[in-house]
Amino acid sequence: MFKSINSMMSSKKRCFFYYGFISLFLSLFVFMLGLYAYQLKNLEERSESAKNALTHRMNGIFLELKHIVDSSKLSCEKEDIDILRRTTFYSPIFKEIGLFNDDFRVYCTTYGPRDIAIFSSIVDRIKDSSERKTVSLVRSHSIGESTFFAFYQGAHGLGINGLAPPQALAVDVDYLLSPDLPYELTIGKQTVVSSEYSHKSLVLAKRVESLDDWAISLVVFSPFSLYWSHLVSLLPFIFIFCVLFCLIFYAAHGGILYYRHSLPLSIKRAIKDNAIDVHFQPIVSLKAGELHEMEALIRWHSPHHGQISPLVIVETAERLGLIDDLTWMVVRKVGDFYREYPTQLKEINISVNVDRYSLLKESFAPNLEGIITEYPELKGRLGLEVTETSALTDIELPLMVSRFEHIKTLGIRLSVDDFGTGYAGLDFLRRFPYDTLKLDKVFIDSLKDDQFTRQILISITKLAKELNMALVAEGVEREDQLEAVRALGVDRVQGYYFCRPLPKEQVIAWVEENSTK
Ligand SMILES: Nc1nc2c(ncn2[C@@H]2O[C@@H]3COP(=O)(O)O[C@H]4[C@@H](O)[C@H](n5cnc6c(=O)[nH]c(N)nc65)O[C@@H]4COP(=O)(O)O[C@H]3[C@H]2O)c(=O)[nH]1
Numbered sequence: 001m002f003k004s005i006n007s008m009m010s011s012k013k014r015c016f017f018y019y020g021f022i023s024l025f026l027s028l029f030v031f032m033l034g035l036y037a038y039q040l041k042n043l044e045e046r047s048e049s050a051k052n053a054l055t056h057r058m059n060g061i062f063l064e065l066k067h068i069v070d071s072s073k074l075s076c077e078k079e080d081i082d083i084l085r086r087t088t089f090y091s092p093i094f095k096e097i098g099l100f101n102d103d104f105r106v107y108c109t110t111y112g113p114r115d116i117a118i119f120s121s122i123v124d125r126i127k128d129s130s131e132r133k134t135v136s137l138v139r140s141h142s143i144g145e146s147t148f149f150a151f152y153q154g155a156h157g158l159g160i161n162g163l164a165p166p167q168a169l170a171v172d173v174d175y176l177l178s179p180d181l182p183y184e185l186t187i188g189k190q191t192v193v194s195s196e197y198s199h200k201s202l203v204l205a206k207r208v209e210s211l212d213d214w215a216i217s218l219v220v221f222s223p224f225s226l227y228w229s230h231l232v233s234l235l236p237f238i239f240i241f242c243v244l245f246c247l248i249f250y251a252a253h254g255g256i257l258y259y260r261h262s263l264p265l266s267i268k269r270a271i272k273d274n275a276i277d278v279h280f281q282p283i284v285s286l287k288a289g290e291l292h293e294m295e296a297l298i299r300w301h302s303p304h305h306g307q308i309s310p311l312v313i314v315e316t317a318e319r320l321g322l323i324d325d326l327t328w329m330v331v332r333k334v335g336d337f338y339r340e341y342p343t344q345l346k347e348i349n350i351s352v353n354v355d356r357y358s359l360l361k362e363s364f365a366p367n368l369e370g371i372i373t374e375y376p377e378l379k380g381r382l383g384l385e386v387t388e389t390s391a392l393t394d395i396e397l398p399l400m401v402s403r404f405e406h407i408k409t410l411g412i413r414l415s416v417d418d419f420g421t422g423y424a425g426l427d428f429l430r431r432f433p434y435d436t437l438k439l440d441k442v443f444i445d446s447l448k449d450d451q452f453t454r455q456i457l458i459s460i461t462k463l464a465k466e467l468n469m470a471l472v473a474e475g476v477e478r479e480d481q482l483e484a485v486r487a488l489g490v491d492r493v494q495g496y497y498f499c500r501p502l503p504k505e506q507v508i509a510w511v512e513e514n515s516t517k
Pocket residue numbers: 281296297298310311314327330352353354355385387417418441474475476477494495496497501
């Protein structure tokens with residue numbers, strides 16, 4: 001069934017359908033469970049009230065009987081009979097009253113003198129009872145087949161029995177339970193009163209209350225029909241809940257989607273899934289006969305956010321602690337690039353950007369060594385470009401020197417990137433054995449017109465030559481800029497003038513085209 005629904009609906013509608021279905025199920029479940037708990041509680045509370053009312057009635061009955069027997073004599077004169085008749089007239093329950101002697105023979109009733117033996121089973125019960133009282137359900141002449149009898153024997157042996165229609169016993173019970181909770185009132189095994197309801201109807205729960213002193217028990221039922229009618233009356237609320245649940249699910253779904261599509265999470269997934277591309281920008285040598293180099297630069301087009309700047313990716317990766325994963329991903333992709341185009345890239349060095357703090361880590365050089373073992377094609381051809389974005393502390397300085405030495409033993413070339421914009425000054429260059437110095441685009445932009453920049457660049461170039469460092473001018477876009485850096489004695493140029501960063505197939509085509517020139 002769900003398969004055919006799936007094929008019929010779009011994913012948004014399908015979502016609504018499933019959430020609607022789950023919400024309906026959940027609302028029904030909550031209401032059905034809640035109603036069930038309510039019915040049980042209601043059954044418990046009302047059964048207990050009915051039991052208390054019954055106990056109260058039984059106590060009232062015996063109090064009434066005790067009161068009469070205490071003032072009765074062992075005679076059945078007209079005067080005695082009148083008392084019995086008057087009491088019966090005013091009694092809320094008894095229709096006939098009889099007095100019995102210590103032989104358990106009824107000698108006087110509302111109807112005059114009698115001599116009726118009380119059943120031996122009842123006599124035994126009176127004797128067994130600590131308070132010498134019992135009840136029974138037997139036939140009587142005055143009331144009929146099923147008559148409620150209450151027996152009480154006073155301290156001096158004189159006893160009394162009251163006869164009542166069984167319904168009289170259940171008046172309070174009936175008031176408290178009817179009409180929604182059917183019940184059965186039994187004395188011993190005989191049913192005194194039973195509500196009019198079909199015994200075949202389904203019962204949700206039942207509760208048995210016992211009045212042990214008189215072997216009376218009250219069974220109260222909670223019928224399924226009651227539960228059902230309540231549930232039907234709650235349908236408008238179930239519908240409201242269903243709509244609310246549906247809205248909550250939909251909002252939560254939206255929230256999850258929003259989070260899953262959020263930029264940091266998308267970048268994290270892209271790094272983990274190796275989905276970030278690497279483009280390559282040629283670095284052109286100005287010396288005749290020298291081969292070119294390349295810089296590996298990340299590129300990523302997010303399906304939800306479009307093209308993302310490499311700087312944003314790097315900054316996010318740093319924040320998420322994934323910068324090393326990103327570096328290793330790029331280094332491996334450079335290794336793959338060498339593997340894929342061994343002939344075209346035979347003599348071309350490629351450099352990768354690394355974070356200065358990554359370099360400071362103890363694990364950096366061993367990890368790099370591991371990748372070089374994995375990709376022997378990187379040996380002697382991989383370079384690292386480091387941007388000095390902050391000054392080194394006194395603790396970091398010697399550490400950095402030792403890290404540099406380790407990296408250099410692996411045959412890796414090191415370049416200072418964006419020289420002039422960060423913290424790397426001339427003194428810095430003397431301390432660290434960089435192979436290449438990359439002049440930032442801001443210098444190149446103002447080189448032609450700004451005398452001050454020109455003077456600085458002349459000093460930098462002089463020092464770089466002294467320290468045996470190669471010079472790369474970044475961001476050369478125009479011919480006049482090229483001529484200016486050439487005049488300065490710069491060895492290599494990187495910029496749109498020659499080539500933009502390109503995907504691997506296109507950069508290979510560029511190499512093939514330009515190495516023949
Ligand atoms: N306007 C102009 N721009 C030019 C020209 N020639 C080159 N560029 C741009 O200058 C940037 C050179 O890279 P960068 O200084 O290392 O600066 C890089 C580097 O710091 C960082 N980055 C890129 N890839 C990685 C990486 O894999 N790891 C790390 N840690 N950082 C990376 O992102 C920065 C920006 O990269 P991109 O946007 O690719 O920007 C590149 C390149 O596209 C030109 O003639 N004109």
